[in-house]
Amino acid sequence: MRGEDLQFWQTEPCPPWCRVEHCSTDDYEDRSCEGETRGVTLSLEQALYVENRDRRDAYGVPLHFDVTAQHRYREAEPLVLIWTVHATESGPRRLTVDEAEGFANAILDAVKEARS
Numbered sequence: 021m022r023g024e025d026l027q028f029w030q031t032e033p034c035p036p037w038c039r040v041e042h043c044s045t046d047d048y049e050d051r052s053c054e055g056e057t058r059g060v061t062l063s064l065e066q067a068l069y070v071e072n073r074d075r076r077d078a079y080g081v082p083l084h085f086d087v088t089a090q091h092r093y094r095e096a097e098p099l100v101l102i103w104t105v106h107a108t109e110s111g112p113r114r115l116t117v118d119e120a121e122g123f124a125n126a127i128l129d130a131v132k133e134a135r136s
């Protein structure tokens with residue numbers, strides 16, 4: 021989060037794209053600026069099967085990719101993070117053309133953010 025009040029561990033203000041509310045009590049591992057997380061749901065992939073024992077039912081959670089710009093504490097430059105969420109197995113992921121375009125745009129948006 022941008023502002024004039026830096027936490028004791030910050031040596032410079034956050035980049036304009038940072039969405040994190042930093043605290044003086046942030047652990048070393050939590051000291052990073054992060055941009056908006058952009059997700060793309062993969063409609064062709066197997067959903068993660070989730071059982072709810074309390075309600076005695078089950079449902080599927082779709083696999084999706086998340087893309088975010090991140091600048092870790094005292095690292096020279098920001099990175100772009102890409103990870104799969106709710107993946108049940110490793111291997112190639114199948115995307116529709118629209119999903120691939122959404123994924124590419126999410127990466128490009130995060131790259132633009134990291135360079136701003």
Ligand SMILES: [Zn+2]
Pocket residue numbers: 021034035038039040042052053054
């Ligand atoms: Zn920040």
